[in-house]
Amino acid sequence: MLKGFLLAAAFAMVPTAMAAPDGARLYSQHCAACHGLHGEGGVGVPLALPDFLSTADDDFLRKTLRNGRPGRVMPAFRSLSDTEVDALVAHLRSFAKPGAPAPRKLSTQSVQGNATRGGELFATHCASCHGANGEGGHGTGVTFSRPRNLPIMPPALNNPGFLAAASDAMIKATLMRGREGTPMISYLDQGLSEQDIDDIVAFVRSFEQRAPAKIRAPVDEPMFLEAESSYSLEETVENVKRAAIGKNFRIIREQSLEHGFFPEDQENAKQVIVYFCNFNFINQALSLDPRVGLFLPCRVTVVEQDGVVKVLSINPKHLSALYNNRELDEACDQMTELYEGILEEATL
Amino acid sequence: MRLPRLLAFAGLLLASVAHGEQLFMARSPLSFPETMLALQDAITTQGYTLSRVQHVDVGLTEMGFTTDKYRIVFFGKPEEIRTLSARYPQLVPYLPLQVTIFAEGEETLVVGADPLMLQRLVPDPAMQPVFARWHGALVAIMESLRQLR
Numbered sequence: 232m233l234k235g236f237l238l239a240a241a242f243a244m245v246p247t248a249m250a251a252p253d254g255a256r257l258y259s260q261h262c263a264a265c266h267g268l269h270g271e272g273g274v275g276v277p278l279a280l281p282d283f284l285s286t287a288d289d290d291f292l293r294k295t296l297r298n299g300r301p302g303r304v305m306p307a308f309r310s311l312s313d314t315e316v317d318a319l320v321a322h323l324r325s326f327a328k329p330g331a332p333a334p335r336k337l338s339t340q341s342v343q344g345n346a347t348r349g350g351e352l353f354a355t356h357c358a359s360c361h362g363a364n365g366e367g368g369h370g371t372g373v374t375f376s377r378p379r380n381l382p383i384m385p386p387a388l389n390n391p392g393f394l395a396a397a398s399d400a401m402i403k404a405t406l407m408r409g410r411e412g413t414p415m416i417s418y419l420d421q422g423l424s425e426q427d428i429d430d431i432v433a434f435v436r437s438f439e440q441r442a443p444a445k446i447r448a449p450v451d452e453p454m455f456l457e458a459e460s461s462y463s464l465e466e467t468v469e470n471v472k473r474a475a476i477g478k479n480f481r482i483i484r485e486q487s488l489e490h491g492f493f494p495e496d497q498e499n500a501k502q503v504i505v506y507f508c509n510f511n512f513i514n515q516a517l518s519l520d521p522r523v524g525l526f527l528p529c530r531v532t533v534v535e536q537d538g539v540v541k542v543l544s545i546n547p548k549h550l551s552a553l554y555n556n557r558e559l560d561e562a563c564d565q566m567t568e569l570y571e572g573i574l575e576e577a578t579l
Numbered sequence: 580m581r582l583p584r585l586l587a588f589a590g591l592l593l594a595s596v597a598h599g600e601q602l603f604m605a606r607s608p609l610s611f612p613e614t615m616l617a618l619q620d621a622i623t624t625q626g627y628t629l630s631r632v633q634h635v636d637v638g639l640t641e642m643g644f645t646t647d648k649y650r651i652v653f654f655g656k657p658e659e660i661r662t663l664s665a666r667y668p669q670l671v672p673y674l675p676l677q678v679t680i681f682a683e684g685e686e687t688l689v690v691g692a693d694p695l696m697l698q699r700l701v702p703d704p705a706m707q708p709v710f711a712r713w714h715g716a717l718v719a720i721m722e723s724l725r726q727l728r
Contacts, residue, residue, distance in 0.1 A: 259725050264604035264688055273606070273683050306602075454700045455672045483638065488664055488674060491630025492657035502664060502671065506633075510642040513635065517646070522602065522690045524651050524679025527635055532671050534664075545672040553602045553692055 252315045254322030261308060262319070270326040274371045274521060275305065276383060279326035282410040286401050288334050292320045294396035301446045302557035303387050304371055304520070337400035342432040349434030352427055357388075360414060365389035365438050369558060370518055383413050389438035402432045447560050452549040456570055460533070460540040460578040464501060467533045467540050467577055471505045474576035475531070478569050480507035483528060501535040512566075519558045525550055526566065531573060542577055544570045601693045605721040606686055611648040614687035614724065618652060618680055621723045625716040627654045630675050647682040654678075663709070667701045676713060678720070689724055691717050 259268075266272060270279030277283070296316050299307035311319070324334075354363065361367060367387030386393060388402075406428045409417035418428055460467040472482050488502035506528045516523045531544045547570065551563035607614040619629055633651040640646060655675035664671050678691035694713035698706070 260722075263725070264606040264690075268606060268608055268686070273686075274688070454696075455669055457669070486631075488671065489657070489660060491653070492628055492655065492660055492675075499661065499664075508638060510639055510644060514639060514644045514646075517649070521649075521681060521683075521688075522604070522679065524635070524649070524681070524690060525677070525692055527651055527679070528633055530672075534668055534671055536665070536668060541668065543668065543672050550692070553696075 252312070252318040254318035254320075254325075257311075257315055257319050258322045261311075265304070270323065272383070276386065277412070278323055280410055280412050281328060281331055282405075282408055282412075284324070284327045285332060285334055286337070286404045286408065288337055288398075288401070289320050291396045291398070291401055292323055293317075295392065296320075298392040298395055299555065300387065300390045300392040302444060302555060302560075303367060303390055303392070304554065304556050305392070306555050307392070335404065337398055337404060339398060339400070341436075342399035342403055342429050344426070344429035344431070344433030346430070346433040346437040349430030349432070350437075352423070352431050353434050356418060356421070356423070357431065360385040361388050364441075365435060371520055371556070385414075388435050389441065391439075394436070394439050399432050399436060402435055403428055406431060444557065446555070446557075447548070447552045451552065453546055454549045456544045456546050456567070456574055458542045458574040458578040460542055462540065462578070464503065464533055464535040464540050467542060468503050468505060470577035471531050471533060471542060471573060472507075474573040475505065475507040475529075477576070478509075478572060480509045480529065482507050488532060503533045504530050505533070506530045512562075516559070516562050519562060520554055520556045522554060523559065525553070526563075529566075529570075531570070531577075533577075542574050544574065546570070601696050603691045603693055603717055603721050605689045605724040606683075607689065607724045607727045608686055609727050610685060611680070611682040611687045614689070614727065615650070615680060617724060617727055618678070618689060618720070621720040622652070622654045624723075625719060627656055627676070627716065629654050636681075649681040650679070652678050652680060659709070663706075667703070667706070669700050670697065673697060673700070676717075678717075689721065691721070693717070 262275075264273075265275030266278050267275075271277055293316050295305070296308050296311065296319060299305045301307075308316070353361075353365075357365075362385075365388035367390070368385035370384055388394075405415065406423075407417060407419045407425075409415050409420070418431075419425075423431075460470075462470060468485065472485075475482060482505065484504075484506040486504055486506075487498040487500060488504055489498040490504075492498075507530070508528050513527065516526070526545070526547055531542055534541050534543060547563035547566040548560075551560045607617065609617070622629055629652065631653045633653070635651060636646045636649040639649070653675040654677070660674055664674055676691075676694065678689055680687060680689045694710050694717060697713075698710050
């Protein structure tokens with residue numbers, strides 16, 4: 232009886248277990264935050280552009296989902312199953328306007344071109360947006376409520392994730408047709424010949440020969456910074472403030488760790504957080520990546536426990552690895568140095 | 580823990596393991612003020628107390644920078660904050676828990692780090708259920724924002 236029941240229960244579960252993944256739900260969960268609810272872009276680049284959808288084949292989309300863009304915000308979704316990736320790709324296809332042509336069947340053959348000549352053409356026509364070495368534009372995506380130099384972040388063409396996903400034919404088609412709705416224009420319309428475009432494709436492909444920059448992993452760095460102080464808690468707090476001001480920060484707040492959790496007279500006065508800001512630095516960091524709130528505001532906590540006073544802070548170098556944004560890594564390296572300096576000055 | 584709650588928790592955990600990333604993000608189709616209210620509601624629904632909201636945009640605007648709404652919301656469970664910060668001082672830089680909320684045009688984005696990353700900071704097995712609970716709460720908060728209409 233029990234065996235029969237278990238068998239029936241197992242069969243009853245099969246349809247659920249085998250149900251096709253819901254692409255819309257997966258998109259909402261994994262992609263919409265950056266690429267917009269309908270692929271209009273945001274922190275991420277827009278996906279609902281007709282020219283993009285017609286030149287990006289399913290293989291490009293699958294590889295992009297799997298490998299991401301190392302160091303360029305787009306993460307690698309390695310834990311998604313193949314059917315989930317397919318469901319996401321199918322959902323991305325739903326962004327195409329009604330009646331839009333199906334994605335072009337592009338050749339898988341390599342484009343033959345002169346990379347040296349292509350490099351010269353790239354420097355003239357592409358480098359101003361995509362960078363001299365194809366490193367791409369600064370910042371993220373298309374929209375953030377702050378001034379930007381360009382309406383969209385030009386992709387990094389030297390990115391290993393891009394090079395693994397994009398076929399020569401896709402790069403060529405993009406150069407020939409451009410992408411309406413972005414600054415990427417048709418270079419055929421600009422007077423380049425097909426041979427010129429082949430040479431540029433060969434140059435872009437040559438980025439594969441260069442060693443990719445190292446990507447920071449969270450485990451590379453300690454998670455927090457710490458220093459023991461020989462001063463009293465109160466003196467150390469004052470030292471922290473003085474050190475922060477000395478590094479061009481403005482003190483914005485001093486409070487106990489338990490502030491807001493307990494009535495003021497019951498807060499543990501031996502855990503003091505000093506908040507400080509350099510608004511110019513914050514503005515620059517937000518322009519690199521609007522998601523950097525985890526670091527904000529800058530803060531150092533002074534703790535006295537069992538007669539020992541310690542100064543603690545996050546390690547921005549560790550947290551930066553979460554963002555997959557190489558530009559942010561550089562700002563975080565600077566931030567870690569500043570924190571280390573403050574901790575050292577406050578405790579020596 | 581009762582079975583339905585256990586299953587729901589396991590479901591949330593499995594769902595988020597599939598995220599494959601340590602940064603949780605959600606886009607709300609609603610404006611910043613509406614999403615902020617929903618976020619605060621979601622945090623308290625999960626049993627946490629809001630301790631403070633940092634108005635980053637206010638400071639930036641006062642300094643002459645152009646920005647839309649950008650806030651940091653701090654939250655936690657009072658007794659838990661007290662106990663854990665005393666027992667594991669290395670956790671202090673990451674307490675209270677925090678999420679970032681900012682306007683992007685007419686929509687709103689919310690970002691938070693997966694609390695499971697703190698396992699590396701405190702490998703004590705006794706803390707694993709706590710981190711898992713924080714993780715489950717953040718997954719649920721994010722999902723509730725995605726569902727806003």
